[in-house]
Amino acid sequence: MEKKDHIISILVHNKPDVLARVAGTLGGKGYNIDSLCVNTTTQNDISKIVMTTSGSQATITRIENQLQRLVDVISVDDLTNVESVHREMVLVRLNLTAENAEPVKNAIDTNKWKVIVSGDTYLIIEITGDKRQIEFSLARLEPLGIADITRTGLVALTLED
Amino acid sequence: MKLKGTEIFLKVLEEEKVDIIFGYPGGAVLDLYDQLYESNLRHILVRHEQGAVHAADGYARATGKVGVCLVTSGPGATNTVTGIATANMDSIPLVVFTGQVPTGLIGNDAFQECDITGITRPCTKHNFLVRNIEELASTIKEAFHIARSGRPGPVLVDLPKNVMAAQYDYDPTNIKIRNHEAVYKPAPKKMANVFDMLNAAKKPLIMTGGGVILGKASEELTLLARKYEIPVTGTLMGLGSFPGTDPLWLGMLGMHGTYYANMAVSHCDFMLAVGVRFDDRVTGSIETFAANAKIVQIDIDPSSINKNVTVDLPIIGDTRATLKDILRFLEEHHYTQDAGLRAQWLREIAEWREKVPLNYCKNGEVIKPQYVIEKLQELTKGDALITTDVGQHQMWTAQFFHFDRPNTFVSSGGLGTMGFGLPAAIGVKCAFPDKQVVAIAGDGSIQMNIQELATAAQYNIAVKVVLLNNEFLGMPRQWQEMFYNKRYSHTDMTYAPDFVKLAEAFGVIGLRATKPAEVETVLKQGLAADKPVLMDFRISRDECVYPMVHPGGSINQMTLGSREMIN
Ligand SMILES: Cc1cc2nc3c(=O)[nH]c(=O)nc-3n(C[C@H](O)[C@H](O)[C@H](O)COP(=O)(O)OP(=O)(O)OC[C@H]3O[C@@H](n4cnc5c(N)ncnc54)[C@H](O)[C@@H]3O)c2cc1C
Ligand SMILES: Cc1ncc(C[n+]2csc(CCOP(=O)(O)OP(=O)(O)O)c2C)c(N)n1
Ligand SMILES: [Mg+2]
Numbered sequence: 001m002e003k004k005d006h007i008i009s010i011l012v013h014n015k016p017d018v019l020a021r022v023a024g025t026l027g028g029k030g031y032n033i034d035s036l037c038v039n040t041t042t043q044n045d046i047s048k049i050v051m052t053t054s055g056s057q058a059t060i061t062r063i064e065n066q067l068q069r070l071v072d073v074i075s076v077d078d079l080t081n082v083e084s085v086h087r088e089m090v091l092v093r094l095n096l097t098a099e100n101a102e103p104v105k106n107a108i109d110t111n112k113w114k115v116i117v118s119g120d121t122y123l124i125i126e127i128t129g130d131k132r133q134i135e136f137s138l139a140r141l142e143p144l145g146i147a148d149i150t151r152t153g154l155v156a157l158t159l160e161d
Numbered sequence: 162m163k164l165k166g167t168e169i170f171l172k173v174l175e176e177e178k179v180d181i182i183f184g185y186p187g188g189a190v191l192d193l194y195d196q197l198y199e200s201n202l203r204h205i206l207v208r209h210e211q212g213a214v215h216a217a218d219g220y221a222r223a224t225g226k227v228g229v230c231l232v233t234s235g236p237g238a239t240n241t242v243t244g245i246a247t248a249n250m251d252s253i254p255l256v257v258f259t260g261q262v263p264t265g266l267i268g269n270d271a272f273q274e275c276d277i278t279g280i281t282r283p284c285t286k287h288n289f290l291v292r293n294i295e296e297l298a299s300t301i302k303e304a305f306h307i308a309r310s311g312r313p314g315p316v317l318v319d320l321p322k323n324v325m326a327a328q329y330d331y332d333p334t335n336i337k338i339r340n341h342e343a344v345y346k347p348a349p350k351k352m353a354n355v356f357d358m359l360n361a362a363k364k365p366l367i368m369t370g371g372g373v374i375l376g377k378a379s380e381e382l383t384l385l386a387r388k389y390e391i392p393v394t395g396t397l398m399g400l401g402s403f404p405g406t407d408p409l410w411l412g413m414l415g416m417h418g419t420y421y422a423n424m425a426v427s428h429c430d431f432m433l434a435v436g437v438r439f440d441d442r443v444t445g446s447i448e449t450f451a452a453n454a455k456i457v458q459i460d461i462d463p464s465s466i467n468k469n470v471t472v473d474l475p476i477i478g479d480t481r482a483t484l485k486d487i488l489r490f491l492e493e494h495h496y497t498q499d500a501g502l503r504a505q506w507l508r509e510i511a512e513w514r515e516k517v518p519l520n521y522c523k524n525g526e527v528i529k530p531q532y533v534i535e536k537l538q539e540l541t542k543g544d545a546l547i548t549t550d551v552g553q554h555q556m557w558t559a560q561f562f563h564f565d566r567p568n569t570f571v572s573s574g575g576l577g578t579m580g581f582g583l584p585a586a587i588g589v590k591c592a593f594p595d596k597q598v599v600a601i602a603g604d605g606s607i608q609m610n611i612q613e614l615a616t617a618a619q620y621n622i623a624v625k626v627v628l629l630n631n632e633f634l635g636m637p638r639q640w641q642e643m644f645y646n647k648r649y650s651h652t653d654m655t656y657a658p659d660f661v662k663l664a665e666a667f668g669v670i671g672l673r674a675t676k677p678a679e680v681e682t683v684l685k686q687g688l689a690a691d692k693p694v695l696m697d698f699r700i701s702r703d704e705c706v707y708p709m710v711h712p713g714g715s716i717n718q719m720t721l722g723s724r725e726m727i728n
Contacts (some may be wrong), residue, residue, distance in 0.1 A: 013339075016290070016292075017278065017282070020279070020282065021282060024282055024283060025283075028283045058467070061467070062464070062468065065462075065463045065464035065466075066464055068463060068464070069312075069462065069464055070287075071286070071287040071307055071341060072287075
């Protein structure tokens with residue numbers, strides 16, 4: 001069966017260990033987590049976990065069923081085929097040198113990247129977008145000399161309930 | 162009223178109607194044990210924490226109630242892990258209380274500290290670390306609720322020493338817990354589908370499993386099968402959910418299932434699978450399993466559906482409620498089977514049964530294990546609660562003892578835990594002191610929890626151990642005979658204690674039979690005693706379990722054993 005990327009949104013009771021339970025359930029049964037994002041919702045005692053994973057539809061159904069078994073899991077939704085918006089963020093540190101100062105400045109101007117800190121020898125750029133946009137930006141940054149990056153997991157929100 | 166944590170603990174157990182706990186003390190739970198000193202709650206002191214969990218498990222399987230254990234932190238807690246995993250695989254409701262170091266020391270590598278909630282996360286239904294006294298009562302209540310609701314399972318509650326020593330204003334009327342009971346809507350459309358599928362079927366078959374026993378649905382299942390003359394096969398965990406002496410009963414299916422059950426599965430055109438999870442020991446090769454059948458599966462847990470076998474109509478729901486719905490729908494819509502077609506199907510099955518009945522080579526010289534089990538059935542008139550260890554003797558029990566009622570066969574199916582039988586029998590006997598409780602054990606398995614003979618002796622828990630002693634780790638030996646060129650690598654158990662003397666040393670009656678003629682006498686004597694007994698039956702060493710489906714093979718391809726089978 002065809003393997004595809006899936007975005008799973010999981011509402012959980014904000015109990016100690018809940019992330020370990022969710023991650024352990026997947027890891028222990030041999031499923032991969034490609035990215036993960038967790039934080040509280042408007043209700044402090046409820047958190048949302050957005051996870052991306054890949055697999056056939058049958059595998060994804062199995063993952064959903066396994067997660068549903070967890071006592072602290074409230075709901076599990078596959079957002080892949082639901083109208084929804086998706087964002088990731090990446091922070092990129094570039095080291096500035098005599099050679100790259102000019103191209104870096106030009107690239108920032110043309111791509112409208114947001115510089116959040118700028119020092120004498122480095123600057124840090126913040127990029128948000130969907131996965132494709134992030135990959136695109138990273139490809140453009142690559143030749144300028146990336147010193148380090150930190151990338152978040154994907155977050156997603158449906159257009160309707 | 163201000164109460165100490167340990168007092169609240171006992172109060173909540175009382176409210177949960179706990180009448181017995183199996184446990185073992187240690188530093189982290191000494192406050193609790195001090196409280197038990199003046200309590201009426203029955204406590205059985207086991208000899209190893211694994212034994213405590215298996216005993217609670219046996220109690221739970223035989224009664225349908227939640228089994229309870231209490232152990233200390235660190236090694237006490239880790240010793241429970243095999244027992245917990247055993248219960249988890251078979252969906253048995255348990256609450257296991259473990260002591261923990263004081264909350265202030267957690268994370269410090271304190272003496273006998275161990276992250277038991279971390280260790281047991283993958284093998285419990287849920288677990289809790291109680292962080293403060295305010296949460297104590299509600300957490301314990303929630304633990305019991307989770308253990309018994311939906312698909313049951315073991316729940317561990319970790320109790321730090323300082324929490325149990327703290328004081329709190331306990332008000333039983335003011336405890337709120339989350340409800341974990343899933344709500345299932347009745348599905349009339351699905352009932353109509355079941356009707357149509359059954360109506361179209363020429364060769365219907367029911368497959369019953371552990372979920373029928375857990376869901377207390379035997380009565381409904383039996384009614385359905387008998388009313389519409391549908392033959393029934395079952396998994397190991399389903400034994401007893403349909404009367405084993407009923408002519409519609411085909412015996413167990415799967416790797417060591419009967420020839421006729423496996424043939425019926427392979428030829429049926431409709432299968433109603435009730436409370437089963439299609440384990441690989443049951444299905445053999447998935448591609449050929451019930452290949453001609455439309456399958457309806459009833460299960461409370463969506464993760465059991467379409468996991469191994471893809472079914473045509475999944476019904477997510479409780480076995481009892483759903484079977485009731487099906488019975489009502491069939492009745493209201495006047496379903497009647499075509500008598501001619503049904504007779505033809507039952508005749509086809511009867512022919513398989515005649516061709517290859519369950520049988521073994523009888524022998525006047527050496528004791529056959531199957532013979533011991535047949536005699537046990539005869540002498541108890543089937544009115545006994547049977548536990549087993551794991552191995553060949555477990556399969557012979559499943560094949561040759563006919564279980565007529567649910568909750569009378571207690572065996573570790575999913576995890577297959579050697580050493581389960583004796584402690585489980587102790588738990589069963591505690592629940593039913595007036596019943597005959599027999600542990601059918603293997604010589605390898607019994608040595609894994611033999612220490613529990615002391616527990617049986619101390620409290621005079623009169624369990625009867627029927628040891629089928631082949632001086633081998635028989636099951637792996639059989640595989641070595643069949644699949645490893647008879648290279649018997651490390652399965653010979655000839656070096657063993659004298660089990661009769663050992664029993665006596667523990668204060669248990671020890672008996673031995675070495676010849677077929679002695680079997681009945683020994684059984685009679687052992688069963689009549691009002692003390693725990695160990696009966697050492699020296700059985701034929703190289704007996705194999707047949708039929709056998711080769712691992713991964715189709716279940717209609719079975720090795721049937723020796724050709725000199727006598728009918
Ligand atoms: C040495 C050895 C050999 C074995 N050989 C065989 C063999 O030949 N044949 C065989 O059958 N087994 C065999 N087994 C046992 C096997 O490993 C499995 O344990 C067994 O087949 C599982 O039984 P089950 O499908 O009934 O599921 P269980 O493990 O009993 O699961 C019960 C199912 O019912 C569901 N359920 C629970 N409560 C409810 C409810 N109230 N309503 C609805 N659904 C509910 C659960 O979600 C679950 O899906 C062997 C085991 C050992 C150790
Ligand atoms: C704790 C544990 N270890 C190992 C096994 C693997 N195993 C399955 S059956 C068996 C042999 C059991 O021997 P015995 O109790 O004598 O039973 P028999 O098969 O001889 O009847 C073994 C080693 C197991 N199931 N459980
Ligand atoms: Mg043996």
